[in-house]
Amino acid sequence: MQLCIQTLVARNDVFGYCTSIDITRKILNFILLLLFIYNILKKKELRKKKTTSTSExxxxxxxxxxxxxxxxxxxxxxxxxxxxxxxxxxxxxxxxxxxxxxxxxxxxxxxxxxxxxxxxxxxxxxxxxxxxxxxxxxxxxxxxxxxxxxxxxxxxxxxxxxxxxxxxxxxxxxxxxxxxxxxxxxxxxxxxxxxxxxxxxxxxxxxxxxxxxxxxxxxxxxxxxxxxxxxxxIHKGDIITSSQSDREQLYATLEGTMDSLEYTPEAKERVIRSLKNILGRSFSSLKEINLLISLFSEINKKSKLN
Known part of the structure; x- marks a missing residue:
């Protein structure tokens, strides 16, 4: 009898545990669905802004x-x-x-x-x-x-x-x-x-x-x-400009590239300073910075393989 009760309790614990997992999974799926809908609405709003930006x-x-x-x-x-x-x-x-x-x-x-x-x-x-x-x-x-x-x-x-x-x-x-x-x-x-x-x-x-x-x-x-x-x-539309942290990530990636090319510390400093001057004057977008990071990252990967 005691064994049966223990078995029943264990089954209830397992059932409760599985139920808890299912609920958590449903909540996460619901949150992901909300985020997905939010991103769609945000993109539509940005497209709307871009299509009307030069017609006012x-x-x-x-x-x-x-x-x-x-x-x-x-x-x-x-x-x-x-x-x-x-x-x-x-x-x-x-x-x-x-x-x-x-x-x-x-x-x-x-x-x-x-x-x-x-x-x-x-x-x-x-x-x-x-x-x-x-x-x-x-x-x-x-x-x-x-x-x-x-x-x-x-x-x-x-x-x-x-x-x-x-x-x-x-x-x-x-x-x-x-x-x-x-x-x-x-x-x-x-x-x-x-x-x-x-x-x-x-x-x-x-x-x-x-x-x-x-x-x-x-x-x-x-x-x-x-x-x-x-x-x-006349407006150019919505452009997401890069932040200081975005640009710092680019400089760090570029430093890795220059290390693989055996640049001297002085040369690296001059290159980084020049790049900062260029990006500072141009008010670079996040898209542009990400493309440069991707480029230098690929160069770094190829260098390590060689």
Whole structure:
């Protein structure tokens, strides 16, 4: 009887011990699951931050509404590439006035992810006798009209006194909503004087005077990029910078490499000091430091094998 009782007690102890292990295991699994979910959510939040990091318009420029206006463009490839550039830099309203080419498959092909801009573009095809009046009607839809020109400045021609985009102070526009037209001329001759007359002012892209002529789509891309930088807060995204301990680990690994190469203590000190100067100036990221540690660690392993 006593033996049976002892056996039963022993079984209960074992059962209790196994139950305790199972509970502990379940708790650990639950904690690991929580950590896994936390890491997923954290990565999603970082991705969200990175995708929105360069798309924030500065508060003082929220009221500006830009439209790209092409006057008599002659090439469908240029039109398509302009749509692509507009998509790149966050512009969406395209107006094509009196196009001199078919806007078909070729334009769609070169618009890439800017196809929606092309599909929604407003195309105005006036009669020959209504050309100027139709253009004036279009221009009158805007509060400000900015022309473009690639020709050399002549101070006796006040119509072509030019400015650079960086010189424009958009913060001075204090109306609740400002519609701004960016007007680009033909590929071969640009905007005519009577068209420049309709603009409030004219901007120019600084180029080498040896060959100042730019392709239309390239000119549009440069102007839009200049505006993108001007009206938006641009950030590189979330970068985890290295800590002092991370860098000290790198220096220790590098010392091991130099030991295997039989560097003198003085030479090692100079190399470490130089590396500290470089990494200090560059505000190195944790990823960069880890890559260097991995590189020197592999070198150390190979050295020991030899």
């Amino acid at each position: 318009i500065k508060e003082k420029y929220h009221h500006l509404k830009f439209s790209v206006v092409l006057i008599e463009p002659q090439g469908p490839i240029n039109i398509g590439m302009i749509c692509r550039s507009m998509k790149n830099f966050g512009f969406s309203d395209l107006i094509i006035f009196n196009p001199q080419c078919e806007i078909g498959s070729e334009a769609r092909k070169f618009s890439m992810h800017g196809l929606e801009i092309l599909q929604n573009a407003r195309i105005i095809q006036p009669k020959k006798e209504d050309y100027q009046s139709s253009l004036i009607e279009l221009i009158n839809e805007f509060n400000y009209v900015i022309g473009t020109s690639g020709k050399k400045t002549r101070f006796n021609n006040v119509k072509r006194i030019l400015y650079y985009v960086d010189e424009i102070d958009f913060s001075m526009i204090n109306s609740s909503e400002a519609k701004i037209a960016l007007v680009f001329g033909r590929e071969d001759t640009g905007l005519r004087n009577e068209e420049l007359d309709l603009c409030d002012f004219v901007v120019k892209i600084p180029v080498d005077e040896a060959y100042p002529a730019l392709n239309l789509s390239h000119a549009v891309a440069i102007i839009l990029f200049s505006l993108f930088k001007k009206i938006r807060d």
